[in-house]
Amino acid sequence: MKFLVFLEHHEGRLQKDALGLLSRAASLGDAEAVLLGSEVNELAAEAGKYGATRVHVDDDVLLDKALPQPRVDALETLLGNEQFDAVLFAASVLSADVAAALAARLDAGLNYDLTDLAVEDGKLVGKRPALGDSVYADVGWTSEPHLALVRSGTFEPKEAGGSAEVAPFESRFQDFSLAATMVEQAHEESEGPSIEDADVIVAAGRGLGGPDNFGLVEELAKALGGAVAATRAVVDAGWYPYSTQVGQTGKTVSPKLYVAVGISGAIQHKVGMQSSGLIVAINKDPNAPIFEYADFGVVGDLHEIVPKLTELVRARKAA
Ligand SMILES: Cc1cc2nc3c(=O)[nH]c(=O)nc-3n(C[C@H](O)[C@H](O)[C@H](O)COP(=O)(O)OP(=O)(O)OC[C@H]3O[C@@H](n4cnc5c(N)ncnc54)[C@H](O)[C@@H]3O)c2cc1C
Numbered sequence: 001m002k003f004l005v006f007l008e009h010h011e012g013r014l015q016k017d018a019l020g021l022l023s024r025a026a027s028l029g030d031a032e033a034v035l036l037g038s039e040v041n042e043l044a045a046e047a048g049k050y051g052a053t054r055v056h057v058d059d060d061v062l063l064d065k066a067l068p069q070p071r072v073d074a075l076e077t078l079l080g081n082e083q084f085d086a087v088l089f090a091a092s093v094l095s096a097d098v099a100a101a102l103a104a105r106l107d108a109g110l111n112y113d114l115t116d117l118a119v120e121d122g123k124l125v126g127k128r129p130a131l132g133d134s135v136y137a138d139v140g141w142t143s144e145p146h147l148a149l150v151r152s153g154t155f156e157p158k159e160a161g162g163s164a165e166v167a168p169f170e171s172r173f174q175d176f177s178l179a180a181t182m183v184e185q186a187h188e189e190s191e192g193p194s195i196e197d198a199d200v201i202v203a204a205g206r207g208l209g210g211p212d213n214f215g216l217v218e219e220l221a222k223a224l225g226g227a228v229a230a231t232r233a234v235v236d237a238g239w240y241p242y243s244t245q246v247g248q249t250g251k252t253v254s255p256k257l258y259v260a261v262g263i264s265g266a267i268q269h270k271v272g273m274q275s276s277g278l279i280v281a282i283n284k285d286p287n288a289p290i291f292e293y294a295d296f297g298v299v300g301d302l303h304e305i306v307p308k309l310t311e312l313v314r315a316r317k318a319a
Contacts, residue, residue, distance in 0.1 A: 001028060001029035001030070001085045001086065001119055001122070001124065002029060002030045002032070002083070002084050002085050002086075003025040003028070003029055003030065003031045003032065003084065003085065003086050003087075003088055004032050004033070004034055004056075004078070004079075004082075004084040004086070004087045004088070004145075005018065005021055005022045005025050005031060005032070005033045005034070005052070005087075005088045006018065006033075006034055006075070006087065006088065006089045006090075006095060006098065006099075007019075007022070007033045007034060007035045007043075007047060007055075008090065008092055008094060008095055009035070009037060009040060009043055012043070013043075014043055014046055014047065015090060015092065016157060017090035017091070017092070017150075017152050017153065017154070017155075018090040018095075019047075019050045019157035020090065020154065020155030020156050020157045020158075021088050021089075021090045021150055021154075021155055022047060022050045022051055022052055022157070023050050023051050023155060023156070023157050023158040023160070024117060024154075024155040025051070025088055025117075026050070026051025026052070026160065027051070028117065028118070028119050029085075029119065030053060031051050031052055031053065032052060032053060032054040032055070032056065032084070033047045033052040033054075033055045033056070033164070034055070034056045034057075034058075034074070034075065034078060035047065035055055035056070035057045035058075036057075036058050036060075036063045036070075036071050036074050036171075037059065037063050037064065038059060038060060038061045038063055038064035039059065040057065040059050041057060041059050041166070044057050044164065044166045045163065045164065045166070047164050048162050048163040048164030049159050049160065049161055049162065049163075050157055050158065050159060050160065051158075051160050051162060052162075052164040053162075053164060053165065054164055054165045054166075054167050055164045055165070055166050055167065056078055056082075056167045056168075056169055057166055057167065057168050057169070058074050058077075058078075058168070058169055058170060058171045059168070060170075060171065062171075062173060062178065063171070065181070065182035065185075066094050066182070066185065067180055067182055068094060068097035068098045068101055069101065069174075069176070069177035069178075069180065070171070070173055070177050070178065071094075071098045072098055072101045072102050072105055072177065073171050073172060073173045073174055073177045074171035075087070075098070075102050076102070076105055076106070076172075077169065077170070077171045077172045078169055078171075079106070079145065081169065083145075084145050085124065085144070085145060085146060086124050086141075086145055086146040086147070086148060087099075087102070087145050087146070087147050087148070088117070088148050088150065089147075089148065089149045089150065090149075090150055090152065090154075091112075091113070091149050091150060091151055091152050092152070095149065096112070096149055099112070099147055099149045102147060103147050106145070106147075107143070108143045108144065108145055108146075108147050109141045109142060109143045109146070109147065110147040110148070110149060111126045111128060111139045111141065111146075111147070111148050111149070112128075112148075112149040113128055113129065113149065113151050114126040114127060114128055114139070114148055114149065114150045114151060114154070115127050115128070115129055115136070115150070115151050115154050116154070117148065117150065123140060124140070124141065124146050124148075125138050125139070125140055126138070126139045126140070126148055127139070133248065133271040134267070134271075153252065192221070192222070192225075192226075192227055193225075193226070193227050194227060195227045195228075195229045195244060195246065195251060195253050195255075196251060196253065197227075198226050198227035198253075198255050199225075199226065199255050199256045199257070200221070200224045200225060200226025200227070200255055200256065200257045200259075201221075201226055201227055201228075201229045201246075201253060201255045201257070201258050201259070201273075201276070202217045202220045202221040202224065202226055202227075202228055202229070202259045202261060203217075203228070203229035203230060203231070203246060203258065203259065203260050203261065203263060203273070204217045204228065204229075204230050204231070204234060204240070204261050204262060204263070205230070205231040205233060205234060205260070205261065205262040205263030205264065205269075206231065206233045206234060206237070206262065206263075206264075207261065207262020207263065207264075207283065207284070207302055208234070208239070208261065208262045208302065209262075209303075210239065211237075211238070211239035211240070213303070214228070214239065214240060216261075216302070216303070216306045216307065216310075217261055217306065219306075219307075219310045220259065220261075220306055220309060220310045220313070223310050223313040223314050223317065224257070224259075224313055226255070226257070227244075228240070228244060229244045229245070229246045229251075229253065230244045230245055230246070231245070231246070231247065231263055231266075231269050232245055232247055232249060232250060232268065232269070235250075246269065246272040246273050247266075247268050247269040247270075247271060247272035247273075248267075248268040248269075248271050248272060249268070250272055251272060252271070252272045252273075252275075253272060253273055253276065254273075254275040254276055254277075255276050255277065256276070256277040256278065257276070257277060257278050257280065258273050258276035258277075258278070258279045258280070259280045259281075259282070260273075260279065260280070260281045260282070260283075260290055260294065261282050261302050261306060262282070262283065262302045263281070263283070263288075263290055264283070264285075264288050264289060264290060265281070265283075265288055265289040265290025265291070265292070265293070265294075266289065267289075270289075270293060274293065278295050278296070279293065279294045279295050279296075280294060280295065280296045280297075280298070281294035281296070281297045281298070282297075282298045282300070282302050282305050282306065282309075283297070283298075283299065283302075284299065284300060284301050284302070285299075286299045
């Protein structure tokens, strides 16, 4: 089976998830990769180490900005020149845009949010979580090429030490694809560790009562040297940024300590934090579902408990 892996890159480095996907593809068949951007030629060699036999490169200033449509044009050009059984994308905002638009352009089926890929009886099979990640479905494709978008963090890159042939190509761009320009690309500045990297997370739910009370959990997180996360109910209400949402439609985290404050513990939240080392829940309702899977539970009003807990942590640290 011949795979084409879309290699996303950022600040001069190939994206880890894309390299993980490349390693997986190389274990399943012949893995080639496609690299698009401006001044990216040097990155192509890197892909060989992770199993790519060939890297198709379009190094073009028109691909400089992280815009999806010119990339769809580039992939359409490449797939017009060469045949692949499957085109694989590691999920990111850009890759998801490109994969979906390519599916529409080629009238090809896209399976998304996959957590595994295998070849069975010569056919590609994807694994897709459903019903809040409580069941896994095997999915296939009925059209060619098979397009797949794989969930972030699914495959670890494995350095195999090979080298790839670099194959330059020139994309045919559509006028409408070049109509959009990137005005600005900004990264949110934040203090302390991000929720993906933090060893300690203090997460807040609707029980907090309003955005003005976030100071309570921020203080506790600061005392513990951790990051603040939130439930979907909270971010949907505009109380805290979307980037902090944990759960099925948010981020998956696995800190050593997860303190859930005023969170009911819905299944869609649970799937994003259940692999945390130690789960501590603070909730005034003794029947809240979170107590079914918390290691320690405190039943009571968070407005009384959280400031006291913060004081205790501070005092212990100062001692
Ligand atoms: C398709 C889909 C995807 C979803 N994805 C996500 C997701 O990614 N992440 C996510 O979190 N949710 C997600 N949800 C929403 C999820 O179902 C829940 O609605 C949500 O997690 C509830 O958020 P919450 O715990 O903050 O609020 P609530 O369920 O309203 O819980 C608030 C809790 O606070 C407690 N409380 C209230 N006052 C106090 C107090 N003073 N002191 C102590 N405790 C108090 C209450 O007893 C209650 O248990 C999704 C839902 C759907 C349908």
